[in-house]
Amino acid sequence: MMLDPGGLIATGLLATMLVTGAVALLVNDLLVAAALFGVFSFAAAAWFAALGAVDVAFTEACVGGALTTILLVAATFRTTRRLDR
Amino acid sequence: MTPYALAAALFTLGLGGMVLLPNLVRKLLAMNVMQVAVIVFFIALATKDGGRVPILEPGETEAIAADFMNPLPHTLMLTAIVVSVATTGLALGLLIRIWRQYGSLDERILLSRLRGSGDDATRHGAGDDATRHGAGEPPR
Numbered sequence: 700m701m702l703d704p705g706g707l708i709a710t711g712l713l714a715t716m717l718v719t720g721a722v723a724l725l726v727n728d729l730l731v732a733a734a735l736f737g738v739f740s741f742a743a744a745a746w747f748a749a750l751g752a753v754d755v756a757f758t759e760a761c762v763g764g765a766l767t768t769i770l771l772v773a774a775t776f777r778t779t780r781r782l783d784r
Numbered sequence: 785m786t787p788y789a790l791a792a793a794l795f796t797l798g799l800g801g802m803v804l805l806p807n808l809v810r811k812l813l814a815m816n817v818m819q820v821a822v823i824v825f826f827i828a829l830a831t832k833d834g835g836r837v838p839i840l841e842p843g844e845t846e847a848i849a850a851d852f853m854n855p856l857p858h859t860l861m862l863t864a865i866v867v868s869v870a871t872t873g874l875a876l877g878l879l880i881r882i883w884r885q886y887g888s889l890d891e892r893i894l895l896s897r898l899r900g901s902g903d904d905a906t907r908h909g910a911g912d913d914a915t916r917h918g919a920g921e922p923p924r
Contacts, residue, residue: 716790717797720797720820723813724813736813739817743824746787746790747823750787751835751836751837753837754859755861759823759865762869770872778880782807783890784888784889
């Protein structure tokens with residue numbers, strides 16, 4: 700069940716989390732940021748499953764990956780898409 | 785890279801984003817990244833070498849606690865995830881109100897508009913006036 704920490708999948712998940720997390724904070728479009736945050740949450744969920752926390756993994760996939768992204772997209776249409784004002 | 789290094793990197797990213805980015809939505813996203821960092825840290829605490837997922841196999845009647853990972857941080861982090869989405873929802877609600885009232889989500893613009901409407905309030909002597917003035921015309 701455990702991934703080996705130096706393996707390709709584990710390293711790929713870590714890199715995905717770091718890159719999408721950083722880029723989501725820097726892009727200028729809230730919809731793009733929401734999508735990237737969804738990818739970030741999904742990579743986090745896969746990482747939790749790899750660490751053996753399956754319950755946390757599916758909660759994070761449902762709540763963090765789906766619900767937070769839906770909330771962000773809903774907020775986009777009620778405020779503005781641009782993040783520089 | 786160990787899970788602890790990942791947690792530290794994500795926490796730094798989130799905390800730095802919350803402090804340095806001027807846009808309130810970006811601050812909120814940074815806060816979410818920080819919360820995921822804390823969850824990664826606790827999940828990493830719960831793992832152990834050779835530990836199994838804390839679920840009994842079908843037909844297994846007795847369990848030795850030493851064989852399993854610690855399930856207590858897992859349950860704590862379930863609560864943390866739910867709290868995090870509740871925080872995000874409330875914050876987005878507040879941000880929508882701020883946008884309708886002031887027409888901006890940038891901290892610097894908001895501060896200057898707050899200061900401007902505050903001056904108007906002292907001049908006209910009516911707080912209601914100030915909020916109506918602040919509503920302005922939100923740039924769509």
